Each structure stands twice: as structure tokens, then as C-alpha cells.
Amino acid sequence: MAFHPLHVIIAGGGLAGLTAAHGLLRAGHTVDVYERHDTVEHRQGYYLHVNPMGGDALERCLPEDLFRLYQATSRVNYVRTGSIVRDEQLHELSSQPPLIPPKEGPFPDTGVHRRQLRQILMARLDDVYHAGLGVASFAQDDAGVTVTLSDGTEVRGDVLVGADGINSAVRRQLLPDVQVVRTGIDGIGIFGRTIITEELQAQLPALLDEGVQMIVDRHGSRLLAATYRPRRPADEACAEIAPDVPLEPVEPYIMASCSVPPGTEIPPAEEWTLETAERIRDAMLAAIDGWHPATRAIIAAMDVPSMFAVPFGFLDPAESWEPSRVTIIGDSAHAMLPTLGMGANVSLNDAAVLVDRLAEVGRGERPLEDAIGAYEAEMRATAYPILRMASHHDENFGGGALVDLAHAEPTA
Numbered sequence: 024m025a026f027h028p029l030h031v032i033i034a035g036g037g038l039a040g041l042t043a044a045h046g047l048l049r050a051g052h053t054v055d056v057y058e059r060h061d062t063v064e065h066r067q068g069y070y071l072h073v074n075p076m077g078g079d080a081l082e083r084c085l086p087e088d089l090f091r092l093y094q095a096t097s098r099v100n101y102v103r104t105g106s107i108v109r110d111e112q113l114h115e116l117s118s119q120p121p122l123i124p125p126k127e128g129p130f131p132d133t134g135v136h137r138r139q140l141r142q143i144l145m146a147r148l149d150d151v152y153h154a155g156l157g158v159a160s161f162a163q164d165d166a167g168v169t170v171t172l173s174d175g176t177e178v179r180g181d182v183l184v185g186a187d188g189i190n191s192a193v194r195r196q197l198l199p200d201v202q203v204v205r206t207g208i209d210g211i212g213i214f215g216r217t218i219i220t221e222e223l224q225a226q227l228p229a230l231l232d233e234g235v236q237m238i239v240d241r242h243g244s245r246l247l248a249a250t251y252r253p254r255r256p257a258d259e260a261c262a263e264i265a266p267d268v269p270l271e272p273v274e275p276y277i278m279a280s281c282s283v284p285p286g287t288e289i290p291p292a293e294e295w296t297l298e299t300a301e302r303i304r305d306a307m308l309a310a311i312d313g314w315h316p317a318t319r320a321i322i323a324a325m326d327v328p329s330m331f332a333v334p335f336g337f338l339d340p341a342e343s344w345e346p347s348r349v350t351i352i353g354d355s356a357h358a359m360l361p362t363l364g365m366g367a368n369v370s371l372n373d374a375a376v377l378v379d380r381l382a383e384v385g386r387g388e389r390p391l392e393d394a395i396g397a398y399e400a401e402m403r404a405t406a407y408p409i410l411r412m413a414s415h416h417d418e419n420f421g422g423g424a425l426v427d428l429a430h431a432e433p434t435a
């Protein structure tokens with residue numbers, strides 16, 4: 024049966040937009056991706072936890088070799104798959120199994136260095152990826168969508184996909200009543216990474232490599248730490264699997280997010296200098312005074328230029344709406360707090376579900392708006408319960424970080 028390709032315009036070249044672009048091309052459609060930034064340098068963190076929801080979506084959308092490159096460069100398996108809560112001397116208090124358990128097999132989905140995944144997703148999209156051009160607005164009619172870009176030019180397509188993140192311009196026009204709920208930084212929104220040098224390695228007890236660690240004390244200070252050790256070095260994996268993909272090398276590191284004492288001034292992200300980061304690193308050390316030496320060594324050796332603050336926010340999403348030629352995926356549809364490490368996984372899943380529905384349109388199996396409505400219904404059913412659960416940050420973060428320490432008994 025003949026395939027009738029759609030031309031799909033994607034606003035936003037983040038994880039969701041790029042994954043959708045690969046999937047749509049693989050299905051036989053054509054795409055153009057408009058990304059308002061001209062570099063991939065903006066800060067959303069280093070390590071990204073990927074589970075089978077995200078991994079399956081990548082497998083369904085990416086060319087086979089790029090998927091294998093993702094697997095090869097993701098982190099080695101942890102011994103324990105859930106998050107582990109410890110007291111400040113590293114005695115275990117509790118643990119929580121992952122929301123979505125890993126699959127069996129030689130390369131279960133684990134986690135990635137975010138920039139490397141982005142580099143894999145950017146591969147082979149040169150002809151369709153337009154950097155430094157944002158989507159400003161759109162107008163749809165019976166035959167298609169006209170999209171106005173940030174430089175004033177207009178482009179036309181059959182479908183517009185808003186993959187433009189929490190402050191999405193596409194969503195603001197499509198669903199103007201949806202609000203972003205700002206939750207601020209609250210200490211735990213400061214991230215950085217610590218390279219695992221031989222000297223640091225010698226100070227790290229093996230238990231810190233067992234899984235994602237949430238370390239807490241009775242005064243409310245918290246340290247989230249997770250090691251990233253790639254399964255294979257990037258150059259070796261590229262040479263064998265996909266030599267055309269330029270991947271930067273990544274040394275093993277610990278991703279860390281740590282409290283600061285109450286009253287510590289945290290300037291907005293755009294005002295940060297190296298001195299700000301040094302001051303905040305020192306404030307973190309003050310917050311964990313007297314903690315296990317390994318925890319202090321991780322913070323003391325933090326790579327100061329890597330530090331950044333994320334002002335957290337999430338959406339109060341629309342319950343439902345009339346499907347049209349314009350839809351939204353990823354954070355633009357359901358930005359959530361990073362509490363459960365699910366935002367990107369759900370975003371990648373959106374991309375794969377939308378690709379499947381639009382493939383049905385290409386094959387003539389269903390009308391366009393019916394297919395987009397089916398995608399949107401599935402997206403809401405999957406994403407919204409997770410969004411709501413993630414917004415209970417203190418109950419669910421790090422496997423229940425706010426365990427009642429007064430009553431908690433160490434288990435090891």
C-alpha cells in the first residue's frame with residue numbers, strides 16, 4: 024500500500040523533538056526541526072536516568088546503530104536498581120524500588136550522560152535541524168499549518184509538534200489557560216558533578232556505587248549522589264558502531280545535588296559566576312559538616328564550573344482539548360518535577376507514540392486529527408498520573424527522602 028508522507032514541523036530540538044524527528048523520518052514522513060538556541064550548551068544536568076519506557080521509545084525511533092550507540096555509552100548497571108536512603112554516616116535507612124523496573128538482557132536501560140545522548144540524537148539530522156530559529160506562532164486551516172519563526176519567516180507543514188519545553192510557545196497559543204507552577208530551588212535544585220579521580224575513588228566506600236543514593240540527616244540536609252561510569256568509552260563505541268557520530272569523551276563522575284544551610288543566598292541562574300559556585304560549594308560543605316568523610320570528599324572535589332541551579336517548575340495541565348493539526352509532546356505537555364526521574368522518559372515515550380499514530384495516517388489507516396487525538400489521549404493517561412506523583416516532591420524524592428529520622432533505624 025502506498026505511504027502518504029506528512030510534512031511535520033517540530034518546535035524544539037530537545038530530547039523529545041529530536042527523538043520524534045528520527046522516528047518520523049524512519050516511518051517515511053519528512054520533518055523540519057526549529058531550535059531557538061544555536062548551541063546545545065544550556066544546562067539541564069549531566070546525568071539522566073533512563074528506564075525501559077524511555078529506552079523502548081529510543082529503540083522504536085532511532086536508526087538501529089544509533090540505538091546501539093546509546094546502549095554502549097550508557098552507564099554500567101548498578102547492583103541495586105532502586106534509590107537507597109542513608110543517614111549521614113552512610114547507614115542504610117530505607118530503599119525504594121524503581122517506578123519502572125529495568126528489563127532483563129545484556130544492556131538494560133540505566134542512565135546516560137545527557138549531552139552524549141543529545142549528540143547521538145542530533146546525528147544525521149543536519150539537513151532538517153535549524154539552530155537559532157524559534158517558533159513564534161502558528162495558524163492552522165483545513166489544508167495545513169503555517170508557522171511563523173522568530174526571524175519573521177513563515178514555513179508550512181501538515182502538522183506542528185510543540186516539543187519546546189516547559190515555557191512552550193506552541194502550548195501557550197494552543198492551550199493558553201495552562202499555567203506553570205514555579206517551585207523555586209529550595210537547596211536541592213543545585214547540581215554539579217565530581218570527576219572520579221584515583222584519589223577520590225580511594226575514599227569512596229563500595230556502597231556508594233550500589234545505586235542512586237539519597238543521604239539525609241536529622242537537620243534536614245540532603246545529598247543526592249549517583250555515579251556515572253560508561254559501559255564503553257565514547258571513542259571506542261563510536262569507532263565500532265557509528266563512526267560518523269562525533270561524541271565527546273566523558274570520564275566517570277558522580278552527579279551530586281546537595282542542600283545549603285537555610286538563608287544561603289542563591290542568585291538566579293543567569294547571575295552565576297565562578298565565585299558564586301565556589302561560595303555555594305562551601306555552603307554545601309557547611310550543610311554536611313560532620314558527615315561521613317566520603318560525602319564531604321565528593322562535595323569538596325566538585326568541579327566548580329559544572330555547578331548550576333535549576334529553578335524547578337511543573338505544569339498544571341489541561342484535562343483535555345479538541346485535537347487539531349497542532350500537538351505537544353514532552354515537557355511542553357507535562358513538565359514535571361525531577362522527583363521520580365521520569366520527565367525525559369515520558370517525553371521520549373510521547374515521541375514514540377506520536378510517531379506510531381502518524382505512521383497510521385501515512386498508511387491511510389486513520390484520519391490525521393483522529394490520530395493526533397489518539398496520541399493526546401494516550402499521552403494524558405500515561406503522563407498526568409506521573410506528573411501528579413512527582414509534584415509530591417518531599418514524599419517521593421529519592422525513595423522517600425523525608426523518612427522520619429527520629430524513628431528510623433539503620434539497617435546496615
Ligand SMILES: Cc1cc2nc3c(=O)[nH]c(=O)nc-3n(C[C@H](O)[C@H](O)[C@H](O)COP(=O)(O)OP(=O)(O)OC[C@H]3O[C@@H](n4cnc5c(N)ncnc54)[C@H](O)[C@@H]3O)c2cc1C
Pocket residue numbers: 034035036037038039040057058059060067068070071072073156157158159186187188189190191192193214333352353354355361364365366367368369370
Ligand atoms: C536537574 C534535572 C534532572 C532531571 N533528571 C531526569 C532524569 O534523570 N530522568 C528523566 O526522565 N528526566 C529527568 N529530568 C527531566 C527532563 O530533563 C525533561 O523532562 C526533558 O528534558 C524534557 O525534554 P523536552 O525535549 O520535552 O524538553 P527540553 O529538553 O526542555 O527541550 C525543549 C527544547 O525546545 C527549545 N525551545 C524552547 N522554546 C522554543 C521555541 N519557541 N522554538 C523553538 N525551540 C524552542 C529549547 O531551547 C529546548 O532545546 C530532569 C530535569 C532536571 C531539570
